[in-house]
Amino acid sequence: MASAPTHTEEEFVVRESRVLNWLIMLSFGFIFIALVFNFLGWLAPLLFGPPLIVFLLRRKGGGTVFRINAHGLYYYGKLITDWDHFVSARVVEEDQTGKFSDSFYLHLHYTRDDGNVYKRRFPLSNTQDKAEEEIIAAIRKFSGSGTERL
Missing domain, CATH: 1.20.5 (Single alpha-helices involved in coiled-coils or other helix-helix interfaces)
Structure with a gap:
């Protein structure tokens, strides 16, 4: 870890x-x-x-897709959530009829100032330079959360 x-x-x-x-x-x-x-x-x-x-x-x-640091999780340069509002994240493979390729998505749950929990899903393409496991490990590292939240 x-x-x-x-x-x-x-x-x-x-x-x-x-x-x-x-x-x-x-x-x-x-x-x-x-x-x-x-x-x-x-x-x-x-x-x-x-x-x-x-x-x-x-x-x-150049295409920076995800940036994960001590401030939070960014997607194409836009802050999605900081770690104070982070709830959970996991990688999910979604079956899609008629497709032969893998369809992996990062499902992210986070709160906003109104207290509601929001969910977003981000596609993980085959042309990205990091694996799904590495992304989850980085989220664990920077969020300070254990596996129960992810």
Whole structure:
């Protein structure tokens, strides 16, 4: 189990995997170029252009998805909850009809100043550079909570 943070500057960051995004972008780029100059003609840009653009933008952005530190849990730079309002967190695999890929989500329960408990769910993609277990371990470490709350 991870030890408690020693100072407030320590943090756990989950980013989009740059290597995986580069590989995917290059693959779509090569396919796009090969097909434009080969047999598909006008259909190739429609098939492979949009994924190429998406991964070009993802590669450029750097993409910090989660930031977990002594102040709280952030999602794409926005504070979701501080540790004083944190209730619980867990990773859940949700079955989705017609999908063959894993669908993992971080379910987060927290309170606001009104005293009500709120629940949000955040998708955990396969292109993130940290595993689900590492995210939960970081939440335990910074929130100071034991397994009963998570």
